[in-house]
Amino acid sequence: GDMLQFQDIRDASADFLEKNLCPGNCLNMLLLSDAHCCERLLELSWRMALANFTLLCKTEDFLRLPKDKLLELVESEDLEVEDETLVYEAVMGWIQYDLPRRHEVLPELLRSVRLALLPEPYLRKQVACEQLVTSHKLGEEIVADAIRCKMKILQNDGLVTGSCARPRKVSQALLLLGGQTFVCDKIYVLDHKTREIIPRADIPSPRKECSACAIGCKVYITGGKGSENGASRDVWVYDTLHDEWAKAAPMLVARFGHGSAELDHCLYVVGGHTAVSGAFPASPSVSLKQVEHYDPQLDKWSLVAPLREGVSNAAVVGAKMKLFVFGGTSANQEKLPKVQCFDPCQNRWTVPASCPQPWRYTAAAVVGSHVIVIGGDTEFSASSAYRFHSDTYQWSKFGDVTAKRISCRAVTSGNRLYVVGGYCGAQRCKTLDCYDPSSDTWSSITTVPYSLIPTAFVSTWKYLSA
Incomplete structure (x- = not known):
């Protein structure tokens, strides 16, 4: 034929x-x-x-x-x-x-x-x-x-x-960050054999609205609001190999409600808010445009080109050597229906596509050549998922997820997509769910402990065998 x-x-x-x-x-x-x-x-x-x-x-x-x-x-x-x-x-x-x-x-x-x-x-x-x-x-x-x-x-x-x-993606551990309230104070690990979520380590400086990202065997926790509710520049690093904490160089801009992602073994933090009123770079009510790059080898931060439009509460992900920012809350407090894309080779942001709907409080993760964007802060978006092709910038419907999730977390590990946390109305989503692209099916992996409200979800390399 x-x-x-x-x-x-x-x-x-x-x-x-x-x-x-x-x-x-x-x-x-x-x-x-x-x-x-x-x-x-x-x-x-x-x-x-x-x-x-x-x-x-x-x-x-x-x-x-x-x-x-x-x-x-x-x-x-x-x-x-x-x-x-x-x-x-x-x-x-x-x-x-x-x-x-x-x-x-x-x-x-x-x-x-x-x-x-x-x-x-x-x-x-x-x-x-x-x-x-x-x-x-x-x-x-x-x-x-x-x-x-x-x-x-x-x-x-x-x-x-x-x-x-370099370990393959399947040689990864799933870590959840969170606590009993919206304060992030502990790291948990998913035991794949027993399917239990087990406490792993206490976070030295608990905080709200921070962001977490894994690079290799380390987890980088950036910014957030500390005990006095002020925005923080702090960066805490958890070494999963040795179960140790260390402080990295602080960010240049204090921020919370931001996103972070890994690209080419470096860390990027994007958008958010800052608590420094009337001073560089913005007041607390304005979503930041500032984007920072961190080199773990040099322990050094630098500013890169700013976002086209400042956002907070956006989904941020690295794919195909580019950084993608989906939706978020704009400077005028509205949901931004745009995809912003950063090319580090050109140090330039573009807006290559619009979102299928206005989004914030969504989750995003890379599965193959696609970015999967899940959930949102409305009844409709909370039950939907979309594929974004990182080469063609085209969208397609992914199919409904197993549960409606407002403000959920997602990560890819071992070729599978994992989703956890979020709310549906006043009800917490209690399951950690998995999507297997080889069979195009969803399944529930385990129930999240009642004492854990997930605020971040990352996947790290496991320890190398001798």
Whole structure:
């Protein structure tokens, strides 16, 4: 149908294949949909392959994959494997399946494996001594570099450096910040095995309307209103590896009700309010335009280009090397129905799209090539969710969420979207819900303890195994 340009026939065929998609045929569907430009079937097949890699990597379909598709799979941040040994053994199995033709691509494939995440004894005794590796000079050098990186990690007590040591997204922990009231005073962790939300650490300086963002293994809590209700410049950093707190350099502008996001291993804080009346940069009633950039390596803040329109209570997220700000409360206290986008290479903000509806108190998180925006402060927006394509700036309806949520929190971890908190009328939303894009389904993970009102939700790297 595609060759004869019968679009309707092709689409009907793609719909039929989507309905019959399963882990057992997803690799063949991946190749088929890619060849015939069936975008939705391609995305569904791709997500199913990432989610079921542990089952697929020993199948005939996997061993017959072309090299470019194999590389795309094993290089993906979204590959759902907690044990990198499985990825290494899958790659070696693929090479051995057709050794005469595939041995020459060994170095390229070894670089796609996070070798420094392998246990040290396995890396030294199994990988470094593997005959296929020792018979290839460049392969030997790549493994030797990985061993040096592994030793540096261990000597620096978990410090991650280099692409061969970067955990995949599935190797993440979900942390909730909040307290019994709207004061954020404690960090909690979700135990994926028991599905319990467990207290992890007390926040040294409790505060309201702060923002939190994770970079690697650390959580950065910025601004907010302290015990005397004044806006704060403070930045507290929680190291999840060592269960330790430290103070970072303070922000340049005291603020609360702002958003924060990570982009290229740096932190950005956006908008909010400040309590300094009649002085730089604004009075408490005006939403800030000021945007700050923080470099964790230098422990230094700097101002970047200001927002086109100042906002507070907006959803802020980093995607495709750009910063996106969805809606929020504008300077004149109205809901701003705009998407503001920051390009750090040009140090410039644009307004590439409007929001489907005026928004504030929404949540946003990146799932694949889309940003999912959920909830809001009206009865209608609280039950809705939308996809925003970060390349084309187009919107599509995502489908209703499991519960109406005003002022909820959302984060992506392990290729899944998690949503928690919020209100529906006078009722608190008590569940932590999960959306799995590979099956296009929602499920309830656990019930939030009554003593916890979530004010932030982040996902951090887990500790690297020795």
